[in-house]
Amino acid sequence: SQQGEEDPQALSIQEGENATMNCSYKTSINNLQWYRQNSGRGLVHLILIRSNEREKHSGRLRVTLDTSKKSSSLLITASRAADTASYFCATDTGGYNKLIFGAGTRLAVHP
Amino acid sequence: DTAVSQTPKYLVTQMGNDKSIKCEQNLGHDTMYWYKQDSKKFLKIMFSYNNKELIINETVPNRFSPKSPDKAHLNLHINSLELGDSAVYFCASSGRGDGQETQYFGPGTRLLVL
Numbered sequence: 032s033q034q035g036e037e038d039p040q041a042l043s044i045q046e047g048e049n050a051t052m053n054c055s056y057k058t059s060i061n062n063l064q065w066y067r068q069n070s071g072r073g074l075v076h077l078i079l080i081r082s083n084e085r086e087k088h089s090g091r092l093r094v095t096l097d098t099s100k101k102s103s104s105l106l107i108t109a110s111r112a113a114d115t116a117s118y119f120c121a122t123d124t125g126g127y128n129k130l131i132f133g134a135g136t137r138l139a140v141h142p
Numbered sequence: 143d144t145a146v147s148q149t150p151k152y153l154v155t156q157m158g159n160d161k162s163i164k165c166e167q168n169l170g171h172d173t174m175y176w177y178k179q180d181s182k183k184f185l186k187i188m189f190s191y192n193n194k195e196l197i198i199n200e201t202v203p204n205r206f207s208p209k210s211p212d213k214a215h216l217n218l219h220i221n222s223l224e225l226g227d228s229a230v231y232f233c234a235s236s237g238r239g240d241g242q243e244t245q246y247f248g249p250g251t252r253l254l255v256l
Contacts, residue, residue: 127197
């Protein structure tokens with residue numbers, strides 16, 4: 032069953048703008064992860080936030096987690112054309128590191 | 143020095159055929175996974191092995207059979223291929239200790255069943 036759902040499905044912005052993607056999930060989690068997938072490539076891990084954390088930063092990435100609302104957001108600041116990719120949230124509900132992925136947000140950053 | 147590699151990268155075959163996809167990781171990880179990504183980019187776990195032991199086995203037709211000869215390799219054999227099997231199949235691995243939750247993905251195998 033699909034756990035995470037991303038919003039929006041697609042996002043188009045100009046270089047230098049910020050991009051915000053949201054993820055909602057249904058059941059309690061151990062952690063939530065964000066991955067990036069460039070066209071025709073495998074997924075690359077970006078950042079992990081645990082259920083007892085509310086916010087995490089990594090470079091130009093900022094992730095928030097609201098377990099009461101079962102939602103997370105990924106903010107990419109000062110976007111670049113190279114950030115063009117699909118972004119997926121994935122939830123780990125515990126046990127064997129099983130990840131449930133959302134449908135992804137397709138981000139297009141225009142020069 | 144690719145971390146997670148898959149072969150072949152592309153696979154075009156006829157319905158009813160049997161095919162295998164191979165995966166190897168050189169990260170020293172204990173756990174490996176197979177995922178299927180459909181045409182709408184939805185990614186779903188199929189199987190996971192930890193130290194050659196099957197630990198995740200999702201609702202997948204029994205035409206799909208994973209095999210792990212050692213903890214660095216996880217292969218996927220598919221019998222009697224069907225049109226609906228067309229997808230991109232990703233292998234991934236994860237380790238132990240700090241960062242164990244992070245999964246490292248291979249480049250994918252694009253399977254097209256005609």
